[in-house]
Amino acid sequence: MITPHSRRRFFFLSFLIGLVPLTSAREAVAGGGGGLPKGRSIQHRYRAQQIELLGHNTFNGSNRKAVDRGAAPYFSSLGRRFVRRVLAATSRHHVCDMGAGNCVFATELAGLGGRVIPEWPFEEAIKQLNDREASQIPHVSAVTYKMDHDYVHEGKKFQLLEGRLFEDIPPAKLKAKLGQTKLFFEKWGVLAYTHDPTKVLRKLCAAAPVDFEYFVEAGPRHWNVERQTMSGDPKPPRSSLHSSTVKLRDGRVLTFPDWLRTVKGLKVTELKVENGGALLIRRDPRVPLDIPKLRLINPPDESGMPPHREFLER
Numbered sequence: 001m002i003t004p005h006s007r008r009r010f011f012f013l014s015f016l017i018g019l020v021p022l023t024s025a026r027e028a029v030a031g032g033g034g035g036l037p038k039g040r041s042i043q044h045r046y047r048a049q050q051i052e053l054l055g056h057n058t059f060n061g062s063n064r065k066a067v068d069r070g071a072a073p074y075f076s077s078l079g080r081r082f083v084r085r086v087l088a089a090t091s092r093h094h095v096c097d098m099g100a101g102n103c104v105f106a107t108e109l110a111g112l113g114g115r116v117i118p119e120w121p122f123e124e125a126i127k128q129l130n131d132r133e134a135s136q137i138p139h140v141s142a143v144t145y146k147m148d149h150d151y152v153h154e155g156k157k158f159q160l161l162e163g164r165l166f167e168d169i170p171p172a173k174l175k176a177k178l179g180q181t182k183l184f185f186e187k188w189g190v191l192a193y194t195h196d197p198t199k200v201l202r203k204l205c206a207a208a209p210v211d212f213e214y215f216v217e218a219g220p221r222h223w224n225v226e227r228q229t230m231s232g233d234p235k236p237p238r239s240s241l242h243s244s245t246v247k248l249r250d251g252r253v254l255t256f257p258d259w260l261r262t263v264k265g266l267k268v269t270e271l272k273v274e275n276g277g278a279l280l281i282r283r284d285p286r287v288p289l290d291i292p293k294l295r296l297i298n299p300p301d302e303s304g305m306p307p308h309r310e311f312l313e314r
Ligand SMILES: C[S@@+](CC[C@H](N)C(=O)[O-])C[C@H]1O[C@@H](n2cnc3c(N)ncnc32)[C@H](O)[C@@H]1O
Pocket: 054, 059, 065, 066, 067, 068, 069, 070, 098, 099, 100, 101, 102, 143, 144, 145, 146, 164, 165, 166, 167, 186, 187, 188, 189, 190, 191, 193, 194, 305
């Protein structure tokens, strides 16, 4: 007789020897009803998938732009407040790109990449970037899982955190590398891709000074709005962090940015940016930090950028 127990055993053993695809095995382990996956092996599968995506470094982009963006796209996604912070930085400041791709913007910031071509509407800001003297150039850290080339080198004011997931970097190393960094930012970086946002935020808060600022591209709130061009051609859905969700313990489902706003000890401000949206994450020093653990409950959909992830708050 086929009992639910024997059915689960069959699917689990089949999964182990590769007879059925991951999804059917996962559903069977979860009880056949599309429930939650249990056990480390499934979490490990997700990890392999994450590492494969970051390792290929193409991010489903149709061209290399997904890892080669410079000042103008960063300014446009993160907004005017971010531009002011960048231009106000001096050689006494430390900044960190939390998802630097091939480090195009990071090297521009560090004054290593030659003159940046001014692009509308940031001609003035980029001119200021180009005209900085050494005393106006900050220390730059770049977090990236993999670069496509080896012609960016660490120097006195430029360091790479490359080759491992941010969430896997030991706390002491992070403290040593980022202990003075007050300005963090990402254009589809670690927070947009990680399977463990709790670990990322806990580690960042433990390493950075309490008055850090973390600018994060979030994209539009209504992530699947289709854009119409003047000619009426529909464009593909726009990317957004709002496409990732968190199911709370009481069953409510929030978008990932809205969940961030519920975290005790963080202050999360939504920034108005012309073609999307950004978040500014800070510590609220009056409130003890309490970031609930999140668990992935389905394989992330990585067909778009950033991936669509579903988490459960534990
Ligand atoms: C889509 S690319 C964007 C690159 C760059 N911001 C740009 O726009 O050109 C994502 C970047 O985030 C990095 N990244 C994402 N998740 C990461 C993680 N958990 N740990 C380290 N790096 C991560 C990737 O390695 C890559 O550098």
